[in-house]
Amino acid sequence: MKQKQIATASAAVLTLALSGAWIVQAIADETVYREYQPMLDYGDDPHVSDDHTGTYTYWKDRGAVDPDMVSSESEQWKTNWKFMDPPFDQSFHGGHLAEDRGADLFAGLNGNGDFAACLGAEDGDLTGLRANHYPQFNEELDRIMNLEMMIEHCAAEQGKTLKHGSYDNSAISVYVTTYSNDMPIRIDVSEGELKEAYERGQERFHLRTGRMNMACASCHTTTAGERLRGQALTTHYGDASHWPTYRTKDELQSLQVRFTECNRNSGTQPLELGADAYNDIEVFLNALSNGYEVAVPSARD
Amino acid sequence: MMRSALFLAGGLTMLAVPFAVADTPDSISGLPGNALIDEGFDVKTAWPYPTENAGTYELREHGRDLRQWLTLSYDDHRGVPEPTEVEFEGPVDGDAERGEEIFKTTAEGNCVACHHVEGVAQTGSVGPSLADYAARGLPDEYTYQMLYDARVFFEGTLMPPFGAFKNLTEQEIHHVMAFMATLK
Numbered sequence: 001m002k003q004k005q006i007a008t009a010s011a012a013v014l015t016l017a018l019s020g021a022w023i024v025q026a027i028a029d030e031t032v033y034r035e036y037q038p039m040l041d042y043g044d045d046p047h048v049s050d051d052h053t054g055t056y057t058y059w060k061d062r063g064a065v066d067p068d069m070v071s072s073e074s075e076q077w078k079t080n081w082k083f084m085d086p087p088f089d090q091s092f093h094g095g096h097l098a099e100d101r102g103a104d105l106f107a108g109l110n111g112n113g114d115f116a117a118c119l120g121a122e123d124g125d126l127t128g129l130r131a132n133h134y135p136q137f138n139e140e141l142d143r144i145m146n147l148e149m150m151i152e153h154c155a156a157e158q159g160k161t162l163k164h165g166s167y168d169n170s171a172i173s174v175y176v177t178t179y180s181n182d183m184p185i186r187i188d189v190s191e192g193e194l195k196e197a198y199e200r201g202q203e204r205f206h207l208r209t210g211r212m213n214m215a216c217a218s219c220h221t222t223t224a225g226e227r228l229r230g231q232a233l234t235t236h237y238g239d240a241s242h243w244p245t246y247r248t249k250d251e252l253q254s255l256q257v258r259f260t261e262c263n264r265n266s267g268t269q270p271l272e273l274g275a276d277a278y279n280d281i282e283v284f285l286n287a288l289s290n291g292y293e294v295a296v297p298s299a300r301d
Numbered sequence: 302m303m304r305s306a307l308f309l310a311g312g313l314t315m316l317a318v319p320f321a322v323a324d325t326p327d328s329i330s331g332l333p334g335n336a337l338i339d340e341g342f343d344v345k346t347a348w349p350y351p352t353e354n355a356g357t358y359e360l361r362e363h364g365r366d367l368r369q370w371l372t373l374s375y376d377d378h379r380g381v382p383e384p385t386e387v388e389f390e391g392p393v394d395g396d397a398e399r400g401e402e403i404f405k406t407t408a409e410g411n412c413v414a415c416h417h418v419e420g421v422a423q424t425g426s427v428g429p430s431l432a433d434y435a436a437r438g439l440p441d442e443y444t445y446q447m448l449y450d451a452r453v454f455f456e457g458t459l460m461p462p463f464g465a466f467k468n469l470t471e472q473e474i475h476h477v478m479a480f481m482a483t484l485k
Contacts, residue, residue, distance in 0.1 A: 032380025034371070038457070101354065155356075166358045167351040209371045211468040212411075212461040213381060223427050223459070229407075229414040230423030252351055257358075260337065260348050267411075267461075267468075269346055269367035270337040277373040 035208040037217035042202060045190055048292035051237035053224045055080060059238065062295060063087055077225050077232035085242050085295040086181070095174060095246035095297025098167070102175030105168055109155060118154035119147075119176065131180035131294050135283050137193035144197050144279040147173050148244075148254050165273040170244035170254045177243075180294040185241055189287045201284025204277045205236075210268030216281065218266070231301075240282070240289040242298035249301075255282055333374035364408035370466065384452035385465040389445040393478045400480030403473055410469060410477055415459070418484060427459060436485035444481060448474045 040052055049056055059065060059082040069075045070083045109115040116124045120133055135146040145153070148164040151172050155162040162169040189198035205216045219228060220236040227233070243255040253261070256278045260270035271278055332338075339347040339360045346363040371379050403410040405421060413421045415428035446453055449464030463469040469477070 032378065033383050034380055160356070162356045163358060165349045165351060166356050167353050168356045170351060204373050207373065208381070209373055211365075211367060211370045211466055213466060214459070214461070218459055227424070227426045229411075229425055233427075252353075254351075257349055257351060263373070264346075264348055264363055264367075267365075267367060267370070269332075269370065269372045270348055270363075271333075271372060271374050272335045272337050273349065275335045275373075276375055281373075 035213065036203075037206045037208065037215040037221060039202065039206055040217075040221055042288070044195075046287045047290050048185075048238045048288065050288075051235050052221065053078075053235040053237075055235060056237065062293075077234050080234050080238060081300055082238075082295075084300055085298045087295075093246050093248075093297070093299045094250060094252060095299055098171040098174045098244070098246060098252050099178060099297045101168070102171035102173070105162075105172050106175050109158060109160065109172075115154055115158070118157060119150055126176055126179035128180055128183050130177040131183040132186050135187070135279065135286060137197070144193070144276070144283060146256070146279065146282055147176065148256070149274050149279075151176075163273075165254055165257045167252050170252045170257075173244050173254060174252075174296050177294060177296045181296065182293050184291045184293050185286055185289045187283070187286045187290060189283065194283060197280045197283040198287050200277075201280035201282070201287075204281050205284055210263070210266055212267035214266040214268070216262065236285060237288045238292045240285040241292045241294050242296060242300075244296075246297060246299045247301070248299060255285070329368040331377065331379040332368050333372055333376035335374050335376060336368065336372055338368065382450075382462065382465040385450045385462070386453045387446060387449045387464065389442040391441055393441055393475055393482065395472070395475030395477070395479035397476075397479040397483050400476035400478065401483075403469065403477050404480050409473070410463070412477070431481065431484055434484040435482050441478065444478055445474065448477060 043050070049060075055078040058069060058078045059080040062082045062085050065079050065083045067083075069079050106115070110124075113124050116126060119126075119129060120136075121129055130147055134150070135144055137143070138145045138150075141153070146164075148169050151169050152162050152164045155169075162172065187194065189195050208215045208218065216236070219233045224233050224235050240255065243258075244252055245258075247253055254273075256273045259278050259281065260273070263270040337347050337349070337360075338345040339362070342362040344362050344364070344366045346365065346367045347360040348363055349358040350361045351358045371377060371381055404412045404418070407414070412418075412431070413424045415425040417424040417426065417430040417432055419432050447460065448469070450462035451458050451460035452462055452465075461468060464471070464474055
């Protein structure tokens, strides 16, 4: 067993050297010792079908997820939890309540159309805003902005407090995102600021941190399909398309609120929402959902 | 290492003192400014709870102070300890009951997150099952090094370096070893 593991580690180090080392080299703080999970070959133009776990075929079409696989303890992870996205699960859960509240809040903020315009909607039309324009590099603000950060920003323009990560902010995000349902995520990370964010996000995703010396990638690359405290680990491809989501522990979470939970679960001190590292990981994960349809309101255990 | 003397002194008190209040310094050198903390908490490490129907979130206290370890922040310039080979100075001097608690408690060893043992409903399969660990007859020197820093044996392993990272104390590692000796 020892020999086998060493061989695996060596192969992994080689892979890192071939594909990701230059990114790590470009970004990492070279004056200190740090460790990385082996980098997958994500390429310059990632697509959801590049999924490294070979499970994409099982969750490609949310409406056709195999119910037998869903109810199988050993197979369920292969569905990537897409059975809790619409339209497969039509039950009335907290995500629907959030959508309704989001609609009311949005109407209250958008009396004269300023709020929708501030979010980037043309002629007040929210169609495709999430799928095609977020997360984005915002020239005016000179930074990466996700939809929740922009909701906070645009509400503040009207003197309202809707903090990124708060329930009401996420509720509006769910509502706005419903206008991208069934539309594939399209984020161009082939050039410019988003390319840089995508590469930084890769580096952060594989950086081992915290008291357990774990990276995001520790759970989502080589160990996908295994179990951690009873929970099956899944691929990180196609995972950015259903947020904000309703967690069945009764909590509406934006993607970055989830990051703080991921950090805590793996023993890493969480960061403030909107931290550059979180924004870059969000860009990275969206790029790995390229070509996959948006679906909200969703739920997850 | 100066372990032996510390054990004699620490072994008696550690049983009664929860680790969470044992070490909560007010400031941590190198902690980035965008770490999510609340100075009002005993455990400074905080997390955002999205209170229903509100435009702000509530900060809640995490189960353990995580500030001393590397974060994902670009403003965090700290490194991590390199793989550390250690010599075991036996015998195992620990309390199996306390070791079991460390082994199964999320904010402590959380060993069951990755390893299966009997009697725990939600375990993991990322690491090998330890259900019969003691029956394998592995030397204490090996177990100690695996707990202290398994990277010495397995490059790139997911097994956390509990000793090298000061995630568990020397005494806590001995408690865990005492518990693991009962797994057969």
